[in-house]
Every structure is written in C-alpha cells, then in structure tokens.
Amino acid sequence: MLIAVHTLGCKLNFAETSHILSQFINAGWRQADFTDNADLYVVNTCTVTAVAEKKCRNAIRQAIAKNPNAIVAVVGCFAQNAADEIKKIEGVDIILGNDQKHNLLHYVNNLLRHISNPSIASNDIVSDGEPTITDVSNFHLAYSHADRTRTFFKIQDGCDYFCSYCAIPFARGRARSATVEETMTMARQIAQSGAKEVVLTGVNTGTFGANHGETLLDLLRRLDTLEGIERFRISSIEPNLITDDIIQFVAHSRAFLPHFHIPLQSGSDKVLRLMHRRYDTTFYASLLLRIKSAMPDACIATDIMAGFNGEDDAEFDKVCAFVNSLPISYLHVFTFSERPNTAALRMEGRIPVHHRREHSRRLQQISDAKKEAFYLSQQGKSRPVLWESDIKKDMMYGFTDNYIRVRRHANADLINTITPFTLSRFVPDDEVFENC
Ligand code: SF4
Incomplete structure (x- = not known):
C-alpha cells in the first residue's frame, strides 16, 4: 500500500507528519510522492492565515483528482477548526483534528477493513462556543528529518496566550509538553539517527515544562550535554519568555547556536495592545540589545504582521521606524487575515485589504535590506x-x-x-x- 503526504505550515507540522508517516512505514506501507498515484493521501493542514487555508483546499482537491479511489485524510489545524467545511468536499474520507491525527493508522485500518465508515474526529467546536480541543492534555513528542543532517524536534504543543488575531490556541489546545526526562529519551533516539543539528520546535516553546513544574532552561541544560548532537537551534520563542538566564546560557553553551527567532508582530505599542501581546516595543528593543551584547554576531529573525486592526498610516510609520531601528537580521512578513473565533473579529479599526498588502510589501522591502546588511556584516569572517x-x-x-x-x-x-x-x-x- 502506498501513502503520500503533504504538509502545510510550520516546522511542528513537518515533525508531526514524519511521525505519522513512520507509523505507516512500520506497518508495511511504502511512501509515494504526493503527485503520484497512492492508496492513501494525507494532507496535514494549517490554519494560520486565509492563504494557508486556500493552499490546504488546493492540496485536498489535488489528491482527490489524482486518484478518486484513494483514501483522502485531512488532518491538523484546518481540519480541527473547519471540519464542517471540509466534510462538504466530496472525496474526503477522514478528518482528524490535532489530538486524533496521531491515531490516523487506526482510522485507516478500520476503513480498509470496513469496520467503520468515513470518520470525522476533530474535537469540533461545540454549541456553547468552547473549543473542546482545549480539554486535550495528551502530548505527542515527534521529530522529522529535513535532510539527514538536520532534524525538527517537537518539544511543546498548544498555547494559552490567545493573541487576538490567532486561531492556533483553538486548533492546538492548551500549552503542554512532556517532561525533561521523556524529552531526553527521544533526543537520544535523534542522536542515534546521525543528525548533527536539532531545531527545537513548538507552538509556544518558551512554555516548555510548565505543566510539570519544569522550565525550558532545565531542558536546554540537559540537551547541551547530549553526545552526538553538535548543534541546537531554538525556533520561535515569545519575547517575554526569553530570560537573561537563557541568553547567558546560549552565549556560553557547547551546542546552542547564536540564532533566535523572536516574534515581534507589530512595532506600534497601540497595535501590540490590540493584539493582546505581552510586551511593548521598549521591552522588545531592550531584549534584542541584551542578546546582541552577549552574542554580537547572533542572527535574530522575527515575525511581523502587516495590516492588523488599528495599523493606520500613522501607526504604520511607527512600525517601520521601529523595525528599522532594531538589530534584526530579517523578517517573516504575514498579512493579517480575519480568523474564526478570534477576539480581533470583535474589534474596530479594520484596515482595508489593499492597505494591508501595501504594508506587507513595504515590510518585505525592509526585510530584504536588513538581511543584506546582516550578511554583509559577516563578510570576511x-x-x-x-x-x-x-x-x-x-x-x-x-x-x-x-x-x-x-x-x-x-x-x-x-x-x-x-x-x-x-x-x-x-x-x-x-x-x-x-x-x-
Ligand atoms: S503566542 Fe499568540 S501568536 Fe503565538 S501561538 Fe500563542 S496565541 Fe498564537
């Protein structure tokens, strides 16, 4: 039997797809390319923007068109938040949200043995508006090989921050992780696989361990002693969770690299408040200065959202001035799009879509200039x-x-x-x- 997978969205999704795929390979399936004929197509979806959801729909339709007789399984964040919409796409057989997607093999086997009919198991949003995914406390460690040199290691899932624009807490549930000891057990498996570099990934990585009375720093200290892995990177971490202890630890560690991804989202304090972010521009600028003073050559990337509510021309000028003033290496620019169930839907101050796109374009120009300046600052080293x-x-x-x-x-x-x-x-x- 042939399985073909397609992953949209973040590194976390890629790690989870690898985990799902390995369950099928261990059960005797073989992997096919997503553009080839297969018996099962798995689309691991993303809901972070309207554009991401459009790509999910296209991938689902592509799978159905390629082999109408195949099983088509739609799993992950878009499946979690939009099961009713996906149900209407003829040809989709299985829809699993973020908790149940790790049991996909079980659902497929039941379908193949005619034990069950097509399945929907998405922890759907129930009638009182409370998403039941928030009750999920299961955590699944997972890792993927980007190539055989680098691995994305999922150490954390979920988020309790409920930023006003973000649908991820509704798709992935509460912040949770395994213990340090359990995480180390899988880290040893990764070390044995031969990969030299591990990227630690999660939804809100800085909250690692909170559900066990442990901290991210506890894990970093243990990982730094792990034989076989020569480099660790910490992927996206919220600014308010990067402590001075973490900065100093990374600066003097054996294997943690001078590379940070620290979401900013807006350079306007007014917009940051509307976004329900947990810092202001003064805090963010000071954090970057502390990192650069400990690690002058550090690469610092950020996420920034263009065109959120309240980002009129005056506020956007502040955003550009602030971003230009920061020792940032490059930006990941996202254009704001309204997400279901989020607080942003109830706010005033919407920015017309063509202005959002224009803000996005200008931020991308700033990013290109920042990246070139950062690269040139390293010339000769x-x-x-x-x-x-x-x-x-x-x-x-x-x-x-x-x-x-x-x-x-x-x-x-x-x-x-x-x-x-x-x-x-x-x-x-x-x-x-x-x-x-
Ligand atoms: S910190 Fe905010 S933006 Fe990030 S996943 Fe949580 S709610 Fe979404």
Missing part, C-alpha cells in the same frame, strides 16, 4: 558550516552557526560534517556566500 546533502549544479549548501547560507563546490565527503568556512563573496541574487 570564518564560521562553522554544517554541509547538507542536496547538491545542485555541482554546488553544495549549508548554514553557518548564525544562519547564513553558504555554498561551495560539491564534495560528498563533507555531507553532514561541520567545517570552518570564510565568508568571502556575497552573491545578492542568490542570497548566499561563496568562498571562491
């Missing part, structure tokens, strides 16, 4: 690079510790090794450094 397995046109690629993309002539012996590399020549069109 020597940094350790982990070489990846993809080889294109006789060139191989890798990332420095501070997340600068580099390339050199291919040498298969270097794959999955870390070597020093001098950042000699920046190629702006390809956003990459060469040393020749």
